[in-house]
Amino acid sequence: MVFLRSKIVKNESYSYLVKSKWDSKRKTSEQQTIKYLGKTSDVTLEDIPDEYRNDSYILSFLSSNKQSDSKKREKYLVKTRQNMRKFLLAGDLKNVMSIYNDFAKQSSVTSFYDNILRPAMYQIGELWDAKKLDVGDEHIASNTAMHLIENIGTKPKARSKGKTILICTPDGEYHAIPCFMMETYFSLNGYDVINLAPSAPSNSIMNHISEKKPDLILISVTLKDHIKSCDRLIKSLKKIKVPIVIGGQALQDGNPFHDVTVMETPSLSELSKTIKGMI
Template structure:
């Protein structure tokens, strides 16, 4: 099996075709350069020796780094939609592995899974997808992210000093895919995460927080009808006997609400309107760097 490794030099990415060979002298596997390929964006299949042209690692690298990368992503999204409808989890995992190998977990979520799930919702609203099929797609996506989470958990990077984050949804909010995505992303970045979504009573969340002692609580709202329940949850957290940490509130359910100037009581609460997954880490660092010193609302 061969691989294409990219190396950045002065802002430009250069590619090398390499393969694993056994080093008898040192008693271990080492990588041997088969061929220098030049600029990553200009690598074509013709540049690869014929015996390696059909290798899946080679094909995926060329597709991801060529000027047709956007076309490749579009094709992958169309394929993912069909696989979700068919509940073909194995093939979905295969797409994840091929894409994330070069672009990583974050971009897989932002550029593939999220747009595809939005498409599922649009098709359902337009009556082009029945409820049962929409549920099949949702369940398949949950299974996929669960598999990804299990893989991330097998390779823990958290340490004893890692920030502890509690992820939850207010009672009545049963959408949990976003919470699972955030969980795996944060775990991959070294955070200690407890995800208790979906739909947990406020008292149960507070009781768990008292034991877990999180540095941050993240609340996800998908349906705007659950905004009222989230307000009650926030008030209960702030009025409870636990040492209330900063609170981040996100999800498409808060996009329609207007945020007024926050009073002292809500100085620990921050609303993440218009924030993508990639914007969560800066938000976490900001609200946790000075403990309770949180006053303004993030907007993008």
């Protein structure tokens, strides 16, 4: 049986995920802390380890918690995204890391990527597309984001699942940040990851697949200009009978591909669930 235990510190509630276990020798129930969850008002399903996410008590608590604090949390997320965008554009890695470290005290890497870093980078991309930023500004933001992701990737990794994921982009697609987010996320969650991004030629990708024999291939395509090269890559990959998942902003207006799994711009949680069902 699992439940949440809360402590009040300076008028703020903090929660722990706790497991109750019966000690047959002592004939008493012992409580084992599974995970510190941070502020009670900020706890989401992503903070709960996978094996406890379907527990009826946990789902009931989160439903109640979400209803009472959703407006407060959304206001916090909007402000945090704004600060992240500002510091990325300034190339201010120190403050970017500070935002991540503060966020990570109360939430997961998954939540940070999906709710803070990705939206901030999308906003920067939209500003560049609208010619409100020059290419130098975009490069500063991208390089700072890459340094952040590298730092996140140094966290301790989960036990190996014995499964390998190969990540790549089509030839000519140089937007690599989504691939590096996926690399750190899946590595931290116990997968072996081969990241060939950005823009590896199809024959190079095929050689790595032949040598490393991955269990699944993830393809990221950001710009519509690279749909055709992505289609050529997929046709080459279909010969080898390995599951393929494709996603990216280039697919938001429609799916030109068939016989592969297309997820457009999924959250990392959604992508993870899909992959678990495939390999």
